[in-house]
Amino acid sequence: MNREELINLIKIKRSFLCIGLDPDLSKIPQHLLKAEDPIFAFNQEIIDATHDIAIAYKPNFAFYECHGVKGWHSLVKTIQYINQKYSDQVFTIADAKRGDIGNTSQQYARTMFDPVSSGMDFDAVTVAPYMGEDSVKPFLSFQNKWVVLLALTSNKGAVDFQFITNNGVRLFEQVLHTSKDWGTPENMMFVIGATQAERLADVRKIVPDHFLLIPGIGAQGGSLQAVAKYGMTPECGLLVNSSRNIIFASQEKDFAKKARLEVLNLQSEMNTILKSAGI
């Protein structure tokens, strides 16, 4: 999916919501454990109940890989289901936080973007910046595919290295400065944690035009209003992720309905924000 199509989705659906598909088996409704593939069954219901409002789905690979081959099978089925049933209606992000030397990142890029090789065809992948340009570039050589590069994360450990300062520039800012020229606003986004919303003003000085993927709303404590205040652009420029608050809204058989209610609440708030911004 290209940038124009993504922006159109936001305008039509009146939301900039990304739903994290992180199906922890200990938290999904227990009746699903009897299904042949509980994770896929869970995802399927969540997706069917929310696809007309959600802009993006973001499966975090950890929640699939921990079940080994079976978990990977659930992951592949999930992205195939989205692509078959809701093609062009949602943006998909492989939350895998990969990154390795060039020839190895090339293999990871095939994993995410080459369905003939891996069975998977995501629109975007999250990538860790530590290894630098040649670890990121291979992901950028696919048409209409995106890198979502970690810059400022939403967790406590973000302070350990991301705020190290050189000549007044913090590491997360240096990552933005250096990497923004590896791609363009057409194929790169950045992860900026919502728990640090006021930092978004600093981020926008460096990347005024790029989309930002904002985790940390909900369970991690970030505020949607603050994110929009400091991070929104004239084309929105935001994908705000929520996972646990939506997908685990209920552990009963009505979990998908309850997830939709959470999503409708967020959409309502997002629609107000979009309107105020003239979008």
Place this chain on the structure above:
Amino acid sequence: MNREELINLIKIKRSFLCIGLDPDLSKIPQHLLKAEDPIFAFNQEIIDATHDIAIAYKPNFAFYECHGVKGWHSLVKTIQYINQKYSDQVFTIADAKRGDIGNTSQQYARTMFDPVSSGMDFDAVTVAPYMGEDSVKPFLSFQNKWVVLLALTSNKGAVDFQFITNNGVRLFEQVLHTSKDWGTPENMMFVIGATQAERLADVRKIVPDHFLLIPGIGAQGGSLQAVAKYGMTPECGLLVNSSRNIIFASQEKDFAKKARLEVLNLQSEMNTILKSAGI
């Protein structure tokens, strides 16, 4: 495997070699493509031909994941084969370069270290440091399991961020300073690229006792002598990785025999180095 057992292996096998199991389908002997699982068949022969000399095996996940579910199946079979046939005789490293917020890293740790959950039981996993302490700690809560944290990588892009300097301390040095207290020399190692062997002297000032995993020997151009000169400790303290030069030594049916010859050459050089160091 604990540190004492690892050091014993080095003394007995007279090597400190780690073999990267990175089975690129375009480079493995073409007759194997007829096998039911070409990647597993390839790994099996390489492992059988080298297990008495190699200290460690390090499958890089990218080369498996790019084949989707089938590739993960080959990966799981490979680690299970090593553990069943050569248990306690080799150290195993999941080269996955993972790292995420705490509750997510916890799932990745289960992937690598909990065979009941994932089918896999590695001794160690490579982890990216960018997200800080809570992204690394979950991997350190497993008995006799190791984190191999990226510090100074062997690729060109290492210069982009790893040399950023704050008060005279470069980022890769800060990663060592900060993270060495998250674990101990009994459960943490660091990746230090061999292409920067002279930097090992700086590294040893900060972590005199930790094992270092050294990629970049061979195809990437690093020198074994230089690595030993600057990085070796009284207990060796090194695992030197080679992948392509060993596993792709031949594309013919004799590939495992040719791989063994490469390994014997490296062992000979390593044995000389170990003897000179009184090990």
